[in-house]
Amino acid sequence: xxxxxxxxxxxxxxxxxxxxxxxxxxxxxxxxxxxxxxxxxxxxxxxxxxxxxxxxxxxxxxxxxxxxxxxxxxxxxxxxxxxxxxxxxxxxxxxxxxxxxxxxxxxxxxxxxxxxxxxxxxxxxxxxxxxxxxxxxxxxxxxxxxxxxxxxxxxxxxxxxxxxxxxxxxxxxxxxxxxxxxxxxxxxxxxxxxxxxxxxxxxxxxxxxxxxxxxxxxxxxxxxxxxxxxxxxxxxxxxxxxxxxxxxxxxxxxxxxxxxxxxxxxxxxxxxxxxxxxxxxxxxxxxxxxxxxxxxxxxxxxxxxxxxxxxxxxxxxxxxxxxxxxxxxxxxxxxxxxxxxxxxxxxxxxxxxxxxxxxxxxxxxxxxxxxxxxxxxxxxxxxxxxxxxxxxxxxxxxxxxxxxxxxxxxxxxxxxxxxxxxxxxxxxxxxxxxxxxxxxxxxxxxxxxxxxxxxxxxxxxxxxxxxxxxxxxxxxxxxxxxxxxxxxxxxxxxxxxxxxxxxxxxxxxxxxx
Amino acid sequence: xxxxxxxxxxxxxxxxxxxxxxxxxxxxxxxxxxxxxxxxxxxxxxxxxxxxxxxxxxxxxxxxxxxxxxxxxxxxxxxxxxxxxxxxxxxxxxxxxxxxxxxxxxxxxxxxxxxxxxxxxxxxxxxxxxxxxxxxxxxxxxxxxxxxxxxxxxxxxxxxxxxxxxxxxxxxxxxxxxxxxxxxxxxxxxxxxxxxxxxxxxxxxxxxxxxxxxxxxxxxxxxxxxxxxxxxxxxxxxxxxxxxxxxxxxxxxxxxxxxxxxxxxxxxxxxxxxxxxxxxxxxxxxxxxxxxxxxxxxxxxxxxxxxx
Numbered sequence: 001x002x003x004x005x006x007x008x009x010x011x012x013x014x015x016x017x018x019x020x021x022x023x024x025x026x027x028x029x030x031x032x033x034x035x036x037x038x039x040x041x042x043x044x045x046x047x048x049x050x051x052x053x054x055x056x057x058x059x060x061x062x063x064x065x066x067x068x069x070x071x072x073x074x075x076x077x078x079x080x081x082x083x084x085x086x087x088x089x090x091x092x093x094x095x096x097x098x099x100x101x102x103x104x105x106x107x108x109x110x111x112x113x114x115x116x117x118x119x120x121x122x123x124x125x126x127x128x129x130x131x132x133x134x135x136x137x138x139x140x141x142x143x144x145x146x147x148x149x150x151x152x153x154x155x156x157x158x159x160x161x162x163x164x165x166x167x168x169x170x171x172x173x174x175x176x177x178x179x180x181x182x183x184x185x186x187x188x189x190x191x192x193x194x195x196x197x198x199x200x201x202x203x204x205x206x207x208x209x210x211x212x213x214x215x216x217x218x219x220x221x222x223x224x225x226x227x228x229x230x231x232x233x234x235x236x237x238x239x240x241x242x243x244x245x246x247x248x249x250x251x252x253x254x255x256x257x258x259x260x261x262x263x264x265x266x267x268x269x270x271x272x273x274x275x276x277x278x279x280x281x282x283x284x285x286x287x288x289x290x291x292x293x294x295x296x297x298x299x300x301x302x303x304x305x306x307x308x309x310x311x312x313x314x315x316x317x318x319x320x321x322x323x324x325x326x327x328x329x330x331x332x333x334x335x336x337x338x339x340x341x342x343x344x345x346x347x348x349x350x351x352x353x354x355x356x357x358x359x360x361x362x363x364x365x366x367x368x369x370x371x372x373x374x375x376x377x378x379x380x381x382x383x384x385x386x387x388x389x390x391x392x393x394x395x396x397x398x399x400x401x402x403x404x405x406x407x408x409x410x411x412x413x414x415x416x417x418x419x420x421x422x423x424x425x426x427x428x429x430x431x432x433x434x435x436x437x438x439x440x441x442x443x444x445x446x447x448x449x450x451x452x453x454x455x456x457x458x459x460x461x462x463x464x465x466x467x468x469x470x471x472x473x474x475x476x477x478x479x480x481x482x483x484x485x486x487x488x489x490x491x492x493x494x495x496x497x498x499x500x501x502x503x504x505x506x507x508x509x510x511x512x513x
Numbered sequence: 514x515x516x517x518x519x520x521x522x523x524x525x526x527x528x529x530x531x532x533x534x535x536x537x538x539x540x541x542x543x544x545x546x547x548x549x550x551x552x553x554x555x556x557x558x559x560x561x562x563x564x565x566x567x568x569x570x571x572x573x574x575x576x577x578x579x580x581x582x583x584x585x586x587x588x589x590x591x592x593x594x595x596x597x598x599x600x601x602x603x604x605x606x607x608x609x610x611x612x613x614x615x616x617x618x619x620x621x622x623x624x625x626x627x628x629x630x631x632x633x634x635x636x637x638x639x640x641x642x643x644x645x646x647x648x649x650x651x652x653x654x655x656x657x658x659x660x661x662x663x664x665x666x667x668x669x670x671x672x673x674x675x676x677x678x679x680x681x682x683x684x685x686x687x688x689x690x691x692x693x694x695x696x697x698x699x700x701x702x703x704x705x706x707x708x709x710x711x712x713x714x715x716x717x718x719x720x721x722x723x724x725x726x727x728x729x730x731x732x733x734x735x736x737x738x739x740x741x742x743x744x745x746x747x748x749x750x751x752x753x754x755x756x757x758x759x760x761x762x763x764x765x766x767x768x769x770x771x772x773x774x775x776x777x778x779x780x781x782x783x784x785x786x787x788x789x790x791x792x793x794x795x796x797x798x799x800x801x802x803x804x805x806x807x808x809x810x811x812x813x814x815x816x817x818x819x820x821x
Contacts, residue, residue, distance in 0.1 A: 025699075025720060027712045109713045112706075119571075119760035138759075296613060298574035347615070352655060359659070359703035366708050366761050376706070376715075423613045430615035432660070434762075482615075 029105060029379060033096040033189035036388035040512075043390040044168025047510040049157045049397060050258050054168035057254040059247050062175050062197040073241035074182045081185060084236045091233040097189040099201050099230060100159055100392050101379050103208035106226060107155055108368040108375060110216045114143035117365055117437070124299035128272060134217045141216065145369040145444055146309045146407050150268060151215040152371055152396075153315060153404035158211050158259035160397035162203040162251050163390040169247070170195035179238045188237035199240040200389050202248025203255075205230040210256030214263070266313040271306035278303040285418030291331055293420045293439035304438045310412025315401035316502040320412035323498045325491040327417060328441045331425050339485040340426050347430065347482055354480040355432065361445060361477035362433055370445050370474065371403045374452035377470070381460050394512065399455045402503035406451035406496040407444065413495065414439040422482055431482030443484045443492035446475035450496025451503075458504045471496070544630050544644075545591035551817040553587040555792065559809025564662070565801045567756035577611025579662060579805055583621075590820070599626040602653060605665040614663065617656065621665045624650040626673075639682040646675040646693075659702035659719065661763040662805060668700035668765060669721040685734035690727075697721040700765045709766040710755040719765045722754035732777075739784050743777040757803050771801035779815075790815040 044054050051057075063069035084092075095102055118127050118138040127138055134140035141147055175197035179187040194200075209227035213220050231249070234240040240248075273281070286292045295301040310320055317323055329335035346354065363370045378399050382392045419441035423429050436444075453471035457464035475493050478484035545551065562578045563570050585603040592598055601624040608616030625648065632643030650671045652658075658668025673695045681687035698721065705717040732743035754768030775796035782789050792813035798806050 025718055026715045029715060109708075112708045112713050116759055116761060298611060355657065356703045359657070360705070362704060366758055367704075367706060368713075373706075429613070431613055432615055435613060 028094075029101065029376075029383070031096065031101070031383045032093065033098070034383070034386050035190040036097075036192055036194075037386040038388065039192060039194055040167065040388055040390055041171055043164060043512075044171055046164050046167075046390075046394070046512055047506075048161045048164055049401070050262060051161050051165070051255070054165050057165060057251050059169050059198060059250065062173055062243055062247070065176065065181055069243070070181070070241070073243055074178055074185065077178050077235050077238070077241050078182060078185055080232075080235050081238055088232065088236045091229050092188045092237045095201070095230050095233050095237075097201075097237075097239065098382070098387070098389050098392055100163075100204050100208075100389055100396065101382060102230075103155075103159070103204055103212075104152075104375055104379055104396060106208070106223075107152060107212055108372040110212065110219055111143040111148040111151065111372055112366060112368045114139065114141050114216060115148070115366055115369060116142065117144075118142065120299050126299075126301055126303075131217075131269070139218060143216075143369075144305055145363075145371060145448065146271070146306050146312075146411060147268075148369045149371040149400070149404040149407040149448065150263070150266070150312065151212075152375060153400040154215070154259045154263050155208060155211045156393065156396035156400040157315075158207045158255045159204055160390075160393040161258070162207045162255040163200055163393045165251050165255070166198050166200045166203045166248060167390050169198055170200075173197050175244070177239055178235075178241050185238045187239055189239065194239075194388075196240050196244045198247030198251055199234050199244040200248065201234045201240065202231055202245040203252040204389065204393075205234075206249040206252025207256045207259075208252075210253060211259055214256075214260050262313075267308070267311050271309040271312060273303060273307045275302050278307050281307050281415050282418055285416065289327060289330070289417065291418070291420060293418045294424060295437055296421070296423050296435065297437070301437050304415070305436065306411065306438075307415045310408055310410075310415055312408050312411075314405050314408055316506050317405045317409060317499050318502070320409050323409045323495050324413055324416065325442060325495055328419050328485075328487050328491070331420065335487070336425075336485075339487055340422065342486060343422050343426065343429070343479065343482055346480055350432070350480060357473055357477045358433060358481035361474045362481065363445070364434060364436075370448040371400070371407070371452075373474075374399065374403060374449065374456070377452075377467070378456065381456065381463070385460065391512075394507075394510070395455075395459050398459070398503050398507045399452060402451040402455045402500040403448050405503065406447040406499040409495055409499050410442050410444050410447035410492060411438075413442045413491070414444075417441045419488075422485065429482065433478075433481030433483050435483045440484055441488050441491065442495050443475060443478050443488040445478050445484075446471075446489045446492025447496035447499070449474035450493035451500035452496075454497050454500035454504055455507075458507060544595065544628070545589060545597050545817075547591045547593050548819055548821040549591045549817060550820040551589045551815055553585075553589070553792075553813055553815040555583075555585045555587060555811060555813035557583040557585070557809060557811040559796070559807045561798075561805030561807040564805040565803055566759065568802050570806065571760075573612075573760075575612035575614075576609045576662075579609050580607070581807075581809075582606045595630040597628045599628070599648075600624065601626075601650075607663045607665070609663070617660065617663050617665060619656050619665055620654040621652070621656065622650040622671075623653040624648065636680070638684075639680055639687075642679050642681070644675075644677040644679075646673070646677065648673040648675075657703060658700040658721075658765045659704070659707075661765065661767075664765075667697065667721045670698040672696045685738075687732050687734075689730040689732065692728075693726040695724045695726060697723055702765075707764065707766075708758070709764070720753075721765050722751035722768055724749050724751045724769070726750075737784055739781050741779045745775050745777070747773045747775065749773075754803075763803060767803040769801075769803050771804055772799050773797065774799055787817050787819070790817070 129138045129140040129142050131140045174195050177196040178185045205227045209223045213223050282292050363373050418439050421435050421440045423435050449471040453467040456467040475489035560580045563572050583603050583605050588600045590598050603621045605621045606618035628646040634641045652668050656665040658664045675693040677691040679689040699718040700721050702717045707714050726749045728747045730743050730745040750770045751768040757763045777794040780791045794811040797808040
């Protein structure tokens with residue numbers, strides 16, 4: 001009878017455990033298509049970023065309603081919809097009627113996948129990714145925060161310009177959506193009367209595919225498969241016919257090309273320097289200030305991360321000098337000692353909440369980096385506010401231009417001042433976060449976050465104080481983590497805010513509000 | 514079987530590395546009689562200077578030699594002659610000899626284990642016994658599991674069920690085998706985004722892989738049952754999980770496997786089992802995946818008395 005009781009106990013415990021342990025962990029943002037808060041009928045007149053005219057990419061006049069061509073396309077669409085497989089229906093639900101959100105998510109996941117720092121060679125040297133041979137170890141790209149910020153800016157700007165053009169043509173040609181032209185075609189999403197030629201979804205699919213393929217060349221097939229699935233879903237969803245999709249692809253390919261042309265000449269390919277160039281940058285700082293940052297890893301990394309990222313072309317800030325802060329306090333000075341003392345005190349008495357903040361914002365290797373973290377916030381805000389695709393694109397374009405500008409400005413300061421990290425200046429100092437392979441001043445987290453919060457505050461003013469609180473928390477997180485001084489954080493936040501002011505000023509003149 | 518507190522020894526010897534909380538492995542084939550209580554303090558020290566990144570061995574000079582120390586109070590009690598309970602509460606300290614990341618220390622997991630004797634039969638010149646065991650462990654402090662390899666444990670609840678069989682010759686030698694299933698829950702990270710396998714996860718919850726654990730032991734009693742020595746081979750295999758990414762930090766979602774050999778000895782000052790006893794053990798990982806290539810020793814002191 002004891003055995004009997006024991007079996008009973010077992011069953012009880014398993015029942016308890018079963019209920020608490022079996023759960024699906026989310027691998028994407030859970031949202032469905034939604035009714036847009038408005039359609040922005042005049043978005044075709046908004047100010048383009050990289051293009052000069054909303055008809056720079058010519059589109060032919062679409063086949064008129066009632067024409068044999070369009071009737072044929074509608075019949076094809078109807079058949080596709082009626083014969084849709086369950087995988088195709090799942091794709092319709094996945095992509096939603098604001099698919100930019102999904103492509104942004106894919107971009108962040110690729111950034112995460114490729115955010116791996118090279119391991120040392122057996123001889124103690126470090127290999128560098130080679131864009132000409134992307135599959136050789138270390139794979140290209142190493143999607144660190146500067147790389148990710150630049151990737152997101154080019155992606156978002158291409159998407160935005162593409163959608164402005166799409167909106168222009170939509171309201172120029174006023175072709176009704178298939179679900180309006182044929183009562184037997186059902187829209188998978190809430191109907192809104194948005195004109196369907198060209199397909200805004202196809203613009204996004206093609207522009208995103210092309211920009212991301214250039215940024216992550218080893219993902220070419222994965223991205224092609226994603227784009228194919230997305231393009232197909234537009235017809236299955238009942239919101240586009242094939243000529244809508246083809247026209248959208250034309251625009252998408254063209255804006256991606258413009259963005260990639262800009263990327264090919266923005267200076268990024270020189271950002272990771274040779275040892276000799278790195279040494280000359282270091283020596284210049286030593287002559288100027290008397291201090292120098294050195295990597296503390298074993299074996300030592302002789303070249304920091306992208307020393308010349310500060311020379312990469314800016315989006316809206318006129319030049320890095322205009323947002324470069326004054327010098328940090330010299331190591332050993334009273335201001336420095338005060339900051340160092342605070343770091344030691346945090347390390348010795350870190351609260352649970354401070355530890356949580358340090359880890360929440362760490363966004364280190366194998367993550368989407370701080371720029372990705374802010375894109376995630378933007379994504380959630382876009383959906384919460386039910387923004388339409390073109391307004392969504394606007395948020396991401398200005399957000400990511402501001403973030404990239406802040407990153408470039410921050411990197412300029414990092415290598416101009418070449419300021420040592422706490423583990424270099426404080427003997428025996430240990431941290432809960434890994435110290436990155438670049439100088440301390442100014443804090444990248446602070447600069448990225450300070451910039452991002454200002455753009456978010458501009459677009460979503462009712463949550464402005466929340467975004468600014470997050471930025472301050474992100475800046476403080478690096479101090480709790482032991483890898484930045486207070487003055488790095490303060491100067492970084494300020495630099496980020498000043499950098500973003502140029503993007504916000506431009507956004508205010510874009511003809512939207 | 515009179516000297517039943519001996520089973521403590523094996524429990525100690527089979528304590529795993531970082532990823533195994535203590536109460537998961539009451540794998541021995543011994544029982545304490547009703548009313549007997551044994552208290553123990555065990556110290557364990559394991560180190561590694563190489564680790565398996567996936568199945569590739571890696572030396573990282575920013576870790577140097579990694580040391581994990583554990584002090585564990587333990588209580589074992591005979592509820593009846595056929596049902597025993599085991600309580601454990603380890604204190605763990607970790608540190609690396611190189612690099613700049615700080616070590617941690619604190620209370621790890623509270624473990625509760627119940628063991629039942631369900632088979633006892635004389636066969637030939639020996640005796641066959643069978644046991645089953647049910648264990649539960651849960652984090653006993655707010656330690657951060659997502660700080661590997663320094664984290665004190667994997668930070669999730671674990672339910673273990675086991676079957677243990679033993680054949681012991683009247684002269685002293687014995688052979689024992691056990692098989693366990695370890696069901697782990699989720700652990701809570703302090704970030705709400707991470708990459709595992711081929712997917713990004715938008716949550717702070719991390720799924721800690723379940724595992725199977727098998728063990729084979731050859732042992733013998735000596736000196737009129739005052740000394741017991743054992744040699745064991747233990748293998749643990751996770752049922753899911755991802756590999757550590759190249760030159761990256763491990764995380765609780767990793768698939769952790771290893772094979773370990775160990776030696777163990779326990780000495781009793783009184784042949785009736787009451788009073789003090791001493792434990793010593795040595796263990797070494799011989800193969801593994803996503804964990805340190807550890808080796809180390811354990812020392813313990815036990816005290817048994819009749820409580821009711």
